[in-house]
Amino acid sequence: MKTMLRQVAKRAAITGGLEAARLLHATGLMRQARGRGAIFTLHHVRPKQARLFDPNAHLEITPEFLDTAITRLRHDGYRFVALDALPAHLASNDPQPVAVFTLDDGYRNNLEHAAPVFARHGVPFTVFVAGGFVDRTDILWWEVLAELLNQKKSVRFHFDEIETLPTESLQQKQAAFDRIAAFIHAIDEATAVDRLKTMAASQGVDALKLTADLALDEAGLKTLIQNPLASLGAHTISHRALARLSDDIARDEMDRSARRVERMTGHRPASIAYPYGYAGTVSPRDHGLARDLGFTTAVTTQPGTLTDTVDRTALPRISLNGHFQKAGHVSALASGIAFKLTGRG
Template sequence: MGFLDRVTNKRAMLAQGLAATGAARALEALGGRRAAVFTYHRVAEPGEGNPYYDNVVSATPEGFRAQMAMVRDRFRVVGPEDLIDDHDDERPRAVVTFDDGYRDNFDAALPILDELGVPATFFIPTDHLERPRLPWWDHLAYIVKSSKLDRFEVERAPGDPRPIVVERADGDRSAAVMTLIRPVLTGEVADRDAFLQRLEAAARVDVDSPALGRELFMTWEHLRKLVDAGHTIGSHAHGHVALGSLDDRSARRELALSRTILEAAVKRPVRTVAYPYGWPGAVSDRTFRLASDVGYRIGFTSFEGIVRPGFDPLAVPRLNVGCGDTTAMLRSRAALWGAFGRSWL
């Protein structure tokens, strides 16, 4: 068992203890007026059967069912704009959100949501539906997991004397994937498309990104069926780029174009946005202002936290759900944020 597994187990045990002793209920009573926004990406089985990036899997179908039952029982589940318009605080509120538009949102999550009567909001990067392809993180993981090589090297940039060494340890590719994910996220790799091409060559893997993207993500027809079932479609900008890294004109276009395309596709107003990546630096006060300028009423970040009275509707915090999170951990995290303004889980 690795270090991260031990930490996750300790967190799960602590959360279970809070629930079993009644402490979680007491913390919830201390929380006052609040709302929790839960962020999911994929609902699937991680591991050997998943050829893509495992860290994007938020829950297994079994785990997701248990979490949604808890959310339904402990919260009043509302739509995103209800955070602004609905002031009935008899029960704490919750919003369930999905980022990126993965196909398993429709195939695996939707039946559970509808069975339990839980509405959700799906944030869509429109360029991924207009031009299906693998996003860089899944493309990268697919290469590493598909390679027959146990070790290879790839240049960060042409001529860079510091190649990234990728090694498979005892058949496990997860550490090798993270070896490549980190330098991309930290900006050490400037041209991601060129880097992926070098990675394919080094790993000796050919990737049909458009064909795989069509299988991995939802279609326009899926979105229309989600809306017909009573769920909400929101924007995840157009090209899934960090809006804070763009100039005003480019960021405005990302936000406005996505909204225009989605409204034409689903025949509904689109007034909600989840900013791609959504952490500090990927978004800023300028991003929030631009989102308001192009007509969004409420915007969701990846800032960790819950929603309290007086919140900025264009900078809403969320609780990101990971595959190691148990139902008790989600409940306890929301309760700790409500009571103390932070969480240790």
């Protein structure tokens, strides 16, 4: 219960902050906070599905909200550019702020639901794909865990030893999700994810099939990039937190990912998104690897707007969050005011 109450309180606080930022933006105050523009992060774009337990709801927006977001940004004076065009904009004296759209992980709904919205508005977008999802060798563990907890009244997981976790109530499901997710990020990620895959299989959930159901394969991605507005970027192979990997493994993950995209598109991608992308999962070492490997842009999930001096291999992005799907929220986020008010921008 305490976990659920904390989440409700956190969302209320964020909503309040966004409303304050929206009002300040509407009055024309703190205009400098928006800088040169913003990069937006999306994951799923699909009609809302009713789920009893939905711990990944923040990673999902509706096509209608994407349409609303684009319309609002255009109203607010933003010009839409592709991610690969961003360095030229930042090097220019163009005073008009830009908006860049990116989507992580390569979900099927990016082709089915997001691409038509972008096409209708003539807005370019970049999809970051992990080779292991494309080739069905790695799993979307957060999706597998949510599916498992939705189905079961208890689960058995191998922490330091095998434990049975009750998952009858929503509070118990959330507690189990949080504990297993924290464990995956606390030890060797590959080992922990393999344990989840084994646990899922023992309880009737095929983790790799779920990847196939949710993520685009090579044929789907090739269909996607027939759209001249679409481009692909690298997102590693196994979607592990780079900062926790050795130098050689991190470099290999990034380079192999670029080569996997190149085999689909015919050219090496200029951009990469670091998996997870927040502090602790990506480091200055990884920024250096991105430069060494020839990426001209590399994006994090650290919130913020763009400045002239921003590190092109540590670009901030603004998440279009499933819990905050209102036009006013888009203006508030893009304005950068909310990040200034909280000391993050």
